[in-house]
Amino acid sequence: MSAPLVSRAERIAKRITIGVVAAIVATVIAIGIPNKVPYRLDDLPEKNRAAWTMPLDVYLAPGYTRESYAQALLVQPCLAQAGYTGYTVPWRDIDAASLALDRVPIRAFDLSVAQKRGYHIANSDDPGQASWDDYTNRYYSEIPDRVREKCEAATGLDFESQTYDGFRANDLVNRLSNAAFLDARTDDKVQATVPAWRQCMSIAGYTDAGESPADMPTPDMAYDYSTTDPTTPVSKSEKEVAMTDATCRDTSGYLDALYEAEWDRQLTLPRDLAGILLKVDTRRLAEHKAKIDEILSTMTPPRPS
Template sequence: MTRIRPLTVAAVAALALPLAACASQPVATPELPEQDVAHWVMPLDEFWAPTIDALPNYTENLLVAECMGEEGIDWPIPWQPTDDASYLPPTANMSGMQVLTPEVAREYGYRAPANTGRSDPEGAETMTKLNAIAASTPGFEPLFGACLDEAREQVPSLRLNDWRNRLAGWYYESMEAAMRAPEVEQTGAAWQQCLQDRGYPVDLAAPLTLDEWMPSEELLAKTGVPARWQPGDGGPENPLSQAEVDLAVADAECRASSGWMDAFYQAMWDAQVELVAQHADELVRARDDWITQRDAMLALVAEHAPAH
């Protein structure tokens, strides 16, 4: 049975963006934003938007709902916001990098939202409802497939998801390069010593390594912090403990005092500067395409969205 996904749908593989083949005149290397460690601002940020896959999927689903309605099938798609701010939690940033400050650590421990994406408590309920409709409707799959194909003639969901994945790959590439930078390795040793001096038996070479991130499973066990949680998991069955908060605060303070946070930021920034220079044409053309497509999709949403 087809399982319906009415919320954000991410592509699973990064494919070449067709726009690159359409290049005619080279573009100038984009200007860099102001550096900002606290908000982890990066050179690739201006080519990314939190709604880059949420908006195409929402628009697509609205068009499918109208198409299904014309066939006498109620396909309820709830209202969703279309602004970037609604899809970026307060502690998150465009890089998806968790900036662990003492203030964040005191409130969230290690559980602060680090990635873009809107928490939608109605999402599971909506999917359950739509899957029930799909299961009880004779001839559903060919009808739904035809409606989806018709919607995708107006919404470039797959192309924009390809672009999203390519950007995500470059973000991760820059993060990997930063982990290998000599100055990051040097300050990582100072960070480790700082935590050990505070009584935490840390064996990681840095807060983020290619193999493991803080806090390690071994350290959690040694310090009495509950077993690894899922992001945002602070429910009654796994509440935020004082032990976790204390560890996270010490970690945050040591990241700053050792110089690791600044070193890692600068190394990741430098890696992205190179990526932006290397792929300037593709980045600018894809960004301009996104802006054009976004305006077109917002017009479709305004025409088809349910009342809010």
Template sequence: MGQVRPGAVVGTLAVAVLAVGCTGDGEPAPPVERAVSTGGGAVLSGSEVAQRYGYDPAAEDLTPVYALVPEFHSLDDGYARDLLGSACLDGVVVYRAVAPRAQAGSVDQRTGQLVFDVEIAAERGYPFLRPDAGEPEALGGVPAEVEISTEIYEQMVACGRQADQRLGTAPERLLNEIETGGWDRVGHDPRVAAAVDAWRACMAPVGVVDLPQDINEMPTPSVLGGLVRDPMAGDPDLPLSERERAVAVADATCRDDVGYAEVVHVVRAEAELEMIGRSIEAFDAVREEYRAYQAGLEQVIVELG
């Protein structure tokens, strides 16, 4: 892994409709304050939580909320809702339910993180600047050429409500708060700040005149020939210059050399473990709720997939 960012998986508009219903200056990192109330129950330390579940941050690719709750942000959720939507909209409008891919373009569909390494950089520069739309037949939802009338839209909303009634709501609130708390820690931990400083030193010979303090602000306008990019938008027609390619390769190489992604992962994992320990009974309850929720998704997929 190279570039790592928080963020939810981005779905199609149709899917969204159907789903309606210590610091860098050396000071110690502040505690994570987003922990959910324990309700007076047991409180465990982060190390005790890791031992309880057999979780080793250095050996795991995923942070605790994803590794310990495999059903969290399961791709089966959107697929099951699409299957229900497709059946509900039969005779109203074509709605394709397509089995999800674990990775679409440069985005891990479950965690919402961008995937960026030397090989990707050499081939595509900064790939998130040019999202891959994919082949039309691989895209779910209503075909792009279909005009959605008011009547169709209202029926889509109604079908979304029916899906909600069938599947319920994912018990994700606690896990979302824990995941966010892990990302919050990244912005304050001296180990991350040190990794960014090492990355900047590694990048110095590349000659990026506006090299940012925040590693996630790459690529900068100078790399893109003066263009100011919107990190939330992409342009599949944006040309890939040799300058961007060269900088992207150097960027990915330096991130690997300083172990940036690994440091971020460990910091997030430690923070998540602390938060889980302060809400351990609620966390165990959510794990059980997610198992039941996942069973409902799998039942729909067996019936309609």
């Protein structure tokens, strides 16, 4: 087959296009890549240091663990109406399950954490996992597809974390948030509060504390208190030093400075990365998160005794 004829006009247009592209490339080389130009976020939440609310939080969807459990709770009445009455959603520790299965940004250590678990890492063991696995196996193997699909559609619940844009945004928010937190600890204003924190700890009798709050607990403390094993008990001495540490972080100004430093670092990001976040409908996402929270708080069955 002979090649298609190319008109003179098309050849001229092609040369013009090549020239324009070359001019654009030259301009980019001269002034820098536009996608790397900093972009300042303007869709911001209200500051709340106690909750450690950050600018990127508005783009973070609930994890799949929370969304799927909420949907199961909503689907249950529909299944019963369809005649499938033996399918009761079991209790599960959804916070622990989310911590184990979904990525979450780093948050600062403060008095609320110290009072709850000392220096121990948060418990990610969901005692209801086995019952949940049994339920989902039966749900997908015993209930006809048409019934499941009808009941799931009737909930009107979308999985925002599993959309293409939502998944990319969640991954990006976690990576950027954690990087901002770690870098904020090196900020000059944060470092300026460290001597006051050390003095506070020394006055309280903890002369063996780390050089800065970022070094707490020290390796010896972590070993003695088994802080990496959430199943071990929190001793009285661990809680005392943890609460003193948290109080000193507060009174020294460390937490205030750290919060502001991380906030500032989250405000600006390269334009190409901002483009990923700007595809998220933050108002719709906020409504979705509120809906998920309400379902979980009002419909989660009681923990078995």
